[in-house]
Amino acid sequence: MATSTPIPFFQQVYNLVQTVPPGKVTTYGALAKALHTKDARRVGQALHANPDANKTPCHRVVFSDGRLAPGYAFGGPNEQLRRLQLEGVTLTQEGKVDLSAHLYRFPASI
DNA sequence: CAAGTGACAATAA
DNA sequence: TTTATTGCCACTT
Numbered sequence: 001m002a003t004s005t006p007i008p009f010f011q012q013v014y015n016l017v018q019t020v021p022p023g024k025v026t027t028y029g030a031l032a033k034a035l036h037t038k039d040a041r042r043v044g045q046a047l048h049a050n051p052d053a054n055k056t057p058c059h060r061v062v063f064s065d066g067r068l069a070p071g072y073a074f075g076g077p078n079e080q081l082r083r084l085q086l087e088g089v090t091l092t093q094e095g096k097v098d099l100s101a102h103l104y105r106f107p108a109s110i
Numbered sequence: 111c112a113a114g115t116g117a118c119a120a121t122a123a
Numbered sequence: 124t125t126t127a128t129t130g131c132c133a134c135t136t
Contacts, residue, residue: 039131044117069117
């Protein structure tokens with residue numbers, strides 16, 4: 001039968017980000033790989049279009065360098081940084097997330 | 111329908 | 124080392 005509705009790419013991003021546990025972070029590129037795509041930009045677009053930050057921990061998503069996003073949609077990058085610290089994420093002197101300690105690994109596939 | 115837009119990442123200089 | 128450029132693709136207008 002058919003009629004199976006293909007899940008929009010954005011929705012898959014939200015769904016995947018929601019699987020990231022607190023105290024852990026992930027990168028745009030990692031999310032893109034988990035979705036079998038090459039563009040981390042689509043992931044960022046989805047998070048920016050994020051309708052509900054309370055359901056989508058977009059603050060747990062950082063650059064491949066471990067840096068925070070340039071424009072957090074709900075209070076600025078400062079808010080994102082604060083949430084990470086509240087969850088126990090440690091930052092380096094450069095203000096970057098310690099990916100070596102908090103980078104989350106996704107399950108086999110989605 | 112076509113063009114524009116964009117929370118990135120990798121490479122070049 | 125930092126800055127600039129390119130590639131890439133789904134969503135919005």
